[in-house]
Amino acid sequence: MVIVYESKTGFTKRYAEMLAAKTGLKVYHVKEISKINQDEGIIFLGWTKVGKIQGLNKVRRYNVKAICGSGTGRTAEPDVKAVIARNNIEGIPFFYLRGGCLPLKKIKGMDRIMLSMFVKILKSRKEKDERTEESIDIILNGFDGVKEENLEPLLEWLKNQPTFR
Ligand SMILES: Cc1cc2nc3c(=O)[nH]c(=O)nc-3n(C[C@H](O)[C@H](O)[C@H](O)COP(=O)(O)O)c2cc1C
Known part of the structure; x- marks a missing residue:
């Protein structure tokens, strides 16, 4: 399992690095996706722009196990179900992470x-x-909502993954 992220102003990158530090998993920017084996499980983190998770289209051909979308709202807007539908990620675990903005x-x-x-x-x-x-x-x-505790639901999910080494 590896971590792949897309971030414009750095908030999502901080989550990706925090997750790497907590799990020991390797972290890649989405630009480096070609370095990753097609079979490797990926936890993808991307920032949200008008409801669309950025960078997601670059990883769709890969073995994406979970997706995190960051945004400025307290919770996913308008709600998690709508974000999943808008991004065509039905069936893949989705986690909302409150990010921040300049x-x-x-x-x-x-x-x-x-x-x-x-x-x-x-x-x-x-x-x-x-x-x-x-x-x-x-x-x-501006606002900074990046907090370690926001990664907890994802870490809980990760604990139950057989491929998490
Ligand atoms: C043009 C634009 C559109 C955005 N649209 C959304 C949105 O639809 N929903 C949301 O929650 N946040 C939205 N945001 C906020 C960003 O997703 C949020 O600030 C994110 O944490 C930034 O991550 P980054 O620092 O990794 O780029 C938008 C930001 C910009 C600049």
Whole structure:
């Protein structure tokens, strides 16, 4: 079993490295996928962009045993079932990891444009609940939600895997 990740601003990378430190498994960036044997089990971690787990398409031909998607929400948005359907990963164990984001000012290019639009939409809501307010604050000011304890459900799953050596 090995760990493969895709990360743009480093939050998912931190989870991948934390997982490697806890398990002793080797960790690869998705760009290095060709180094991995087709039979090798893979735990894939990728950041979520508008509901899509980034980098996932590069590992689909491989032996993916579990998938983790990171995002800024407290839980997977809108929910785990929708994320699984959106990414066509039915039948593969999925784990949501709360990641984080840089302050909007530090994000560049298309991502910044998309997030700016998203903030505008959230701000224009007449009724803003606590989660909407939190999302606006997170995007504008940045947030770090990476915590070791968030890996626990994945570690529990891993313990029961016969291929985990
Ligand atoms: C353009 C854009 C779209 C995003 N869309 C989502 C999303 O749909 N759901 C979510 O939970 N997080 C979303 N995020 C937040 C990132 O997934 C989150 O910040 C992630 O932890 C970043 O990981 P990284 O540092 O490894 O790149 C989005 C971020 C950007 C920049």
